[in-house]
Amino acid sequence: MTTNADSAPSDRVAERLQRSSAKHSYDPDVDIDWDAPLVDGAYGKPAHRCSLYGTPLWEGLSERQRAELSMQELGASTASGVWFELILMQGLTRYAYSADPTSHRAQYALTEIADECRHSTMFGKAIDKIDGIVHRPSRFGHRAGKLFGAVVGPTLLFSGAIYVEELADAMQREIMRDESLQPLGRMVSRIHVLEEARHISFAKDELERAWRSHGPLAREALRWALTGMMLVATEEFLHPKVYTSVGLDPREAKRVADSNPHWRQAKADWARKAVELFADMGIIRGPSSAVLRRAGLLDSVQRRPA
Numbered sequence: 001m002t003t004n005a006d007s008a009p010s011d012r013v014a015e016r017l018q019r020s021s022a023k024h025s026y027d028p029d030v031d032i033d034w035d036a037p038l039v040d041g042a043y044g045k046p047a048h049r050c051s052l053y054g055t056p057l058w059e060g061l062s063e064r065q066r067a068e069l070s071m072q073e074l075g076a077s078t079a080s081g082v083w084f085e086l087i088l089m090q091g092l093t094r095y096a097y098s099a100d101p102t103s104h105r106a107q108y109a110l111t112e113i114a115d116e117c118r119h120s121t122m123f124g125k126a127i128d129k130i131d132g133i134v135h136r137p138s139r140f141g142h143r144a145g146k147l148f149g150a151v152v153g154p155t156l157l158f159s160g161a162i163y164v165e166e167l168a169d170a171m172q173r174e175i176m177r178d179e180s181l182q183p184l185g186r187m188v189s190r191i192h193v194l195e196e197a198r199h200i201s202f203a204k205d206e207l208e209r210a211w212r213s214h215g216p217l218a219r220e221a222l223r224w225a226l227t228g229m230m231l232v233a234t235e236e237f238l239h240p241k242v243y244t245s246v247g248l249d250p251r252e253a254k255r256v257a258d259s260n261p262h263w264r265q266a267k268a269d270w271a272r273k274a275v276e277l278f279a280d281m282g283i284i285r286g287p288s289s290a291v292l293r294r295a296g297l298l299d300s301v302q303r304r305p306a
């Protein structure tokens with residue numbers, strides 16, 4: 001049980017975030033015009049951030065197919081957002097279960113759960129609106145997520161939250177600023193970016209506190225666990241079923257995407273903020289960092305000593 005006395009510094013961050021939530025929150029049911037028609041032929045995300053951009057498979061698609069694929073890729077990332085938010089909500093509920101309900105930290109965790117409930121509903125409606133074909137993570141991701149939400153402590157919960165929230169945040173900032181893209185995707189992105197900034201602040205504060213409490217052995221075990229989580233989350237960010245929307249074989253298209261330097265760069269750019277934070281804190285360090293480097297997730301940060 002958390003006491004007010006030992007939680008005072010972190011409580012100040014949570015208190016500020018709670019006040020900000022009360023002033024600046026959206027209700028997507030009201031704030032998005034769900035009846036507005038989609039703009040015909042508009043891309044869901046910028047072409048150069050699509051997984052096949054620059055490959056012969058991309059060159060073989062018509063302009064209309066490229067736009068459709070970009071919408072389906074946005075839908076797939078949105079579906080993975082629902083998956084992740086449900087896992088996070090489970091972890092935050094467990095966090096609040098053990099916390100002092102009079103503390104701002106417990107109350108902010110509950111506020112964040114309420115935010116994520118609205119986000120996941122918004123994401124579900126958006127996927128439906130664009131006729132997204134992907135709704136579920138892979139079978140492995142589904143099982144791993146169930147376990148993650150049920151058992152992990154604050155270090156993995158909040159580092160995992162930071163990783164996925166920064167990944168989505170970076171992609172959504174690009175989408176909301178690009179006026180050529182589908183307005184629905186831009187509005188969903190804008191709402192999410194605003195509210196996620198608070199979640200990331202809370203998670204950073206909690207992660208710093210949790211990380212300090214571990215000794216060297218536990219830290220090394222957590223580095224490997226976070227590495228595994230980052231790899232699974234990045235893999236789940238784009239379901240290969242999206243390629244069927246434009247008549248491509250999902251296996252072949254995924255193989256092409258996995259070796260596409262443009263797509264590798266997009267993922268590395270979106271992961272950069274989380275990776276830099278983890279490196280600064282010493283969470284990315286040593287042998288596990290080599291695994292992340294091989295996966296391309298450190299491509300956008302300066303090389304640091306192992």
Ligand SMILES: [Fe+2]
Nearest residue numbers: 085116119196
């Ligand atoms: Fe969210």
Ligand SMILES: [Fe+2]
Nearest residue numbers: 116165196199
């Ligand atoms: Fe969030």
